């Protein structure tokens with residue numbers, strides 16, 4: 001590493017709140033050790049979040065349908081219209097799930113599905129737009145305390161296209177029916193070279209951004225995400241993040257950024273030719289292999305933490321970064337609190353959840369609280385706007401996990417899969 005490069009990278013990281021450039025971010029990635037990046041990202045996090053607590057939310061993933069017209073090659077959740085395992089949940093089924101969530105002190109649902117065709121689908125697996133509005137009204141009226149965080153940008157773009165409404169009207173009608181905030185799912189990498197290869201039949205980059213821009217313009221809050229560690233180059237990761245940061249400059253609508261590594265098991269993308277990750281003899285310890293954009297290069301825990309730190313330093317206008325314990329496991333999830341994350345994400349409740357494949361992680365609310373406490377902060381439940389929920393509904397002493405819900409999350413498709421009764425039930429964990 002040249003003295004000039006070290007100086008530029010260090011200056012970018014120590015220059016108070018001066019905005020990090022794309023070049024500086026790449027130089028930091030290439031030249032700084034994980035220790036140095038972590039130290040500087042943590043210092044920045046302490047500036048942004050001097051409070052004595054670190055947060056988490058209790059919510060439930062509800063995937064109203066797995067029917068999808070897209071063909072993302074990192075997904076093993078979807079069903080084609082007409083497939084025998086295609087499903088659409090009834091309002092009663094969704095209502096029962098919310099009742100169970102409320103019973104354990106949950107405050108919100110993350111509700112997403114595939115890109116479902118309209119009601120003319122010849123297999124009977126289509127839905128009219130009125131179904132979505134009726135669903136939102138049903139939840140709002142039956143469960144007024146529950147925050148509805150739902151419909152990722154690809155779903156909303158599909159509503160706009162399939163039902164022939166303007167984007168402005170589509171979002172307005174969803175809001176009027178009860179939609180509160182929008183999850184950042186379906187972003188993957190916002191570079192069309194990549195989307196053309198892995199997100200076939202799904203939103204282009206500008207379309208994903210257009211949904212978020214319109215939602216922010218209407219005053220809604222959303223999250224944003226990145227799925228890394230597949231065929232993207234470092235420059236493309238930065239391009240993705242620059243697009244998010246630029247959009248955030250317009251309305252400030254993103255509450256949080258969440259990134260996670262692609263999980264290759266049982267996916268077509270997982271069978272792509274891989275780049276070796278071995279370091280050449282004599283290479284500096286922090287030197288990382290670079291993807292040429294044509295091969296699969298998975299991201300391990302080291303890469304996840306390095307990129308978390310760079311994200312904290314790069315996003316000077318997005319307040320919250322989440323730990324991705326679901327994909328990284330509890331210990332790396334806890335370590336993330338020292339690499340830029342200020343939030344442990346979600347205790348995602350699902351019933352009788354059993355993993356089928358891949359690495360599995362189980363965490364109860366008390367276990368999340370214990371991880372936060374052991375890292376030196378007070379555990380604090382929050383709402384979707386990252387506001388503390390001040391009155392616990394019951395004793396949540398971190399020493400006892402008895403009676404608390406547990407989930408099993410199997411990161412098997414780049415989108416975290418949750419499984420119940422031996423079958424996959426969740427496409428997106430994107431918050």
Ligand code: SF4
Pocket residue numbers: 068069070071072075076077078113114115154202415427
């Ligand atoms: S990731 Fe989402 S949009 Fe893509 S195929 Fe799976 S369900 Fe459909």
